[in-house]
Amino acid sequence: MGNSFGKLFSISTWGESHGPGVGVIIDGCPPRLPITAEEIQVELDRRRPGQSDIVTPRKEEDRVEILSGIFEGKTTGTPIALMVKNGDQRPGAYDEMREKFRPSHADFTYQAKFGFRDHRGGGRSSARETVGRVAAGAIAKKILALSGAGGNRGVEIRAFLTQVHDIVAPAEALVNFPTLAEVEATAVRCPHLPTAAAMIERIKAVRSEGDSVGGVIECRVRGVPAGLGVPVFDRLEADLAKAMLSLPATKGFEIGSGFAGARLRGSEHNDAFENRAGQVRTVTNRSGGVQGGISNGEEIVFRVAFKPTATILQSQATVDIHGEATELMGRGRHDPCVVPRAVPIVEAMAALVLVDHWLRQSAQCGTFEF
Amino acid sequence: MGNSFGKLFSISTWGESHGPGVGVIIDGCPPRLPITAEEIQVELDRRRPGQSDIVTPRKEEDRVEILSGIFEGKTTGTPIALMVKNGDQRPGAYDEMREKFRPSHADFTYQAKFGFRDHRGGGRSSARETVGRVAAGAIAKKILALSGAGGNRGVEIRAFLTQVHDIVAPAEALVNFPTLAEVEATAVRCPHLPTAAAMIERIKAVRSEGDSVGGVIECRVRGVPAGLGVPVFDRLEADLAKAMLSLPATKGFEIGSGFAGARLRGSEHNDAFENRAGQVRTVTNRSGGVQGGISNGEEIVFRVAFKPTATILQSQATVDIHGEATELMGRGRHDPCVVPRAVPIVEAMAALVLVDHWLRQSAQCGTFEF
Amino acid sequence: MGNSFGKLFSISTWGESHGPGVGVIIDGCPPRLPITAEEIQVELDRRRPGQSDIVTPRKEEDRVEILSGIFEGKTTGTPIALMVKNGDQRPGAYDEMREKFRPSHADFTYQAKFGFRDHRGGGRSSARETVGRVAAGAIAKKILALSGAGGNRGVEIRAFLTQVHDIVAPAEALVNFPTLAEVEATAVRCPHLPTAAAMIERIKAVRSEGDSVGGVIECRVRGVPAGLGVPVFDRLEADLAKAMLSLPATKGFEIGSGFAGARLRGSEHNDAFENRAGQVRTVTNRSGGVQGGISNGEEIVFRVAFKPTATILQSQATVDIHGEATELMGRGRHDPCVVPRAVPIVEAMAALVLVDHWLRQSAQCGTFEF
């Protein structure tokens, strides 16, 4: 409890930054889904460090191993266990962290909570834990991709950067649903190329100063049928918000109009309904695809704010586990901006939420006909 | 499932806007807590319509009845059932809603999900459902208030408005933890009086035009010990985010630096540690009281964005349940701005999250000594 | 947590023996089910005291009130709240129990657990709590009854007594699935009339001595499709066992061959498969309708053991809340044998388990086709 997510399509992750490995169990996956290690690997490779010159040069091969639940290329309906072994460890590289609390990291709070911690690379609090999420998310994405029976294209999830530091992509440049190729075209995963170029420049600049920057990811989902989400607590946006705020370094979530919506009048904000091609649709989409906690068939649109990477290559004031004032000099191989690598993680979490709610909707509203 | 919240201090709400009543069951409340109906009533009265001239004039007496779980003035540890009967119903007032989908309401999505709905006043999707949350939250707040053993003042939760439409309270006016009296001093629950006056004026202005506005609530919590929150999925901010996005009309959540934090560098954003009065404390609080998903003992600070009320007294284009284009004229008694009345609801949800995590922390880390 | 049961069709009960009432919330009920208060009342009437001359003469009218979740005669898919007000209370009748622990009741353990208890009539530990279960079970039974699409008769659940004290119905008399009329024909709900007569005589005899007796209920379910039950922990028999052992006064559960099966050889116990009318069926049914935790389409057959009623009209040695030795003289209006009234409760719990698993099976294995 605390390390599991999802009610019907449920994942449980395990593993620390510098233990033998990290992994995930998926419980509740529908049977007979065709899935291969290679398909999972594709998503892990998108998350992996060392993909470009603006991310950490740490080498993590991150090969997924399937330990259970998939037989002869198809899911069996029993728990799927996936593991990625850790590698490229540098014993001793983290000795200083045994005693000193890194500012804005989880060192102090883990110590305060558990009275004991695996200090190596942040232990369990390391973003390496998200390997399991991405692996499970790859399976969820495959389910969603295949969900579109009869000519439908299935559900597509596309996350991308709209902001790094104070560089913001112009809204009018992001009207269309970006293609995967557009997102993956640059190392920052912003589909607007001029903005992407500026972002890359900024990241290189702050890195050269031993500093870091944050940013914002937007995620859009199309093809979701109306009806997903369970009022009153498990609203679709509530579960998406939880999913996103459960990611390391996130500080905010907004859906549809978000915080800007607070500045509008009702007459400006309401999404009028219309009949479009025989379907009830909204003319605008300030709701972000969710009304009353339930998907309405429009594009789901949400944004997630990431703080700047806490690890900086500068000297910082802190205290040690004895309460003594000290200084800590950041070292090692860290991302000056984690946001580009968070793109597949955001997509994975969105996929997990959607599959879970799809199963829930099917159970409650699709099992019995009266 | 879907109508319950919390793992150890768990609430389940029931009821519709125009049924016999609304209510809540609280399961897992610690035994022997002294609590009276009057203490619960205080919070319900803060939420109640008709408190001032800027909210809906609907008369809802909202008297809480204790049906179980409290004996001779103390909780027994068994489920606490609370009910508030509905009143002031106007049969026929909602006949038009039986057929027409109100824009940016949940009428269409409930119909799409369940194939059937109680259309009267929004049925289950009505904000009247939050009565149960506030009643349960009153008990959670009492627990937190009494949690401060030995001179400690206990945990205090204070929510208030920082924004209505484009009127924003100046940050420097809100440095100190506001008192309850300061918040309750005006009908808009903004402790900065000049801002409050402008907000009230704006709300009256939009009301006179049959329109509505949104706003932002900030919530601060002090007295929370370090250690609450369970990585990796049940991070404190993740559960707070879910709690807030489960409220009607919310569109965004941010903690600490939030979306603005994305515009900072790591060297500007990090909270340096210091030893203050023998305690590990942070010099600044851009983390918002949570690091790595776990409270660090600083003030917890988060904000919630509310969209403008969907019901407006203007004609809007929509479709009916047969898919035919039609018009809908808003009618009745609605809040031109729901945000002031959402203040006790935000506090209630925050209290529920905190008590739940306090119990979880006690269980995992406080039961066995090795 | 602790007062809820079921994962997808979830019930939460509340209420004490001598508080204002008892009730239940059902979360996850499929929408559009036609159901009336009268249909629920039928099951409550079967459970109600005062039905015959061998049960307690307490008068409890037990009228169910529907508070939410049912609109215009159909379920809406939102929480169904049902309440039954308590009546026929005798203030003061339980004063002695405030101080003295009744042997083999829950007085001592509630005091030990919670440090405080509502002593009146056992408070929460009273079997009156099962009112909520029976009310919810009536809805579950209706779902099951309507589940048989296309000529199928739906799922039928039939519980009945096979034993009171040492009077045991002969196995050969219970080969056929009893009709409801056969079960309800006598006050003891044993469909074998000669055995029923002997049971009634025995109950009257022990009552005249101020004593009590236990018994055994068998429950059979037919019409359940193969595939319900989730290995490895939520096996169908595991959830049935939990459901039954959660009932007051139960001491044992067995499915199929049960404890007697331990005395057989594998060659005697195994159920051979055969093709019957195009279906894979078993020739015998020592498995009791469940193999590997999953229903196999055969009749589900289980038995539940009930201890004799703890309240007896004799003087018993005990201690009081101060630890002093004392005596307690049973008084009041109690059942000398609770087992006949437990029949509808066992059926209700079985129905709840089956609907829950049906929804789970539909979700995992019936949502996506690959």
Next chain:
Amino acid sequence: MGNSFGKLFSISTWGESHGPGVGVIIDGCPPRLPITAEEIQVELDRRRPGQSDIVTPRKEEDRVEILSGIFEGKTTGTPIALMVKNGDQRPGAYDEMREKFRPSHADFTYQAKFGFRDHRGGGRSSARETVGRVAAGAIAKKILALSGAGGNRGVEIRAFLTQVHDIVAPAEALVNFPTLAEVEATAVRCPHLPTAAAMIERIKAVRSEGDSVGGVIECRVRGVPAGLGVPVFDRLEADLAKAMLSLPATKGFEIGSGFAGARLRGSEHNDAFENRAGQVRTVTNRSGGVQGGISNGEEIVFRVAFKPTATILQSQATVDIHGEATELMGRGRHDPCVVPRAVPIVEAMAALVLVDHWLRQSAQCGTFEF
């Protein structure tokens, strides 16, 4: 969901008989518990095949690997991942099972449920899955053993055989709490040596005939404080019943007087209270240590019935996946009686239930003092 057990001390198992391995994640383990792989191995060795001449001669080394959650010999409070690799696999040995349903195995029901199955050695339905339970149970047992503060000996769990086929240990021979040495003295784990000798003889006899037998395990737990168990659904006996019925081959559960209790009168069955050494105790223990769903401080005593092993070395009638009648000849290396090897599994499940409820009790009733 379905492959997890426990609410606060939660385990999730994964793995199939003939996949790469089997394993478990434990979420919610208290931090700072000293535990080694060797301590876990001790319990796995008790469960392992090939321990004696009356169990299957399959060689499974079953070495546990700790993958996460334990650092420098102590638990960190984060998920503990344990894995045991599979070995001694015989490719092709199970080819016949691909098409034919073994009687009283889970082949047919897995096929019916999932539409697809890993047929090799039963796949997920194999008792090999219990490796993960035993590994997790070893940690739970360590917690319980260390729970006895101040001279107390902690909680001890002792399971043993009381019956094999129709050979039953005399009740008077099992009055005292058996020592571990007494249980482990013979291959059948019955502490009464003459009975053990007869059991062994019987098992050898049926094995020589290619047949199998069932049996009964009794489990006793001493040192449990009063107060564990959560009414009304998560009663201690309800969770124990579910735990036991979730084990392969189990057909029944009873606590205290069990089914025999149904034959007693209330005056014979009630456990009188007395003050013994300053504690409220019961003179007898027909309740089996639980009253009203809550432990009362007496020995917890329950029994579990196991059916005879379904795999027998005889020809049996069955059908294949095409519905055709066929015959199946049991082959391979199987236990003629699984019950002796189930002893550590029963203990493991009991330990898991008790730790879970201990944490729950601590949370609800031990966190806040009012």
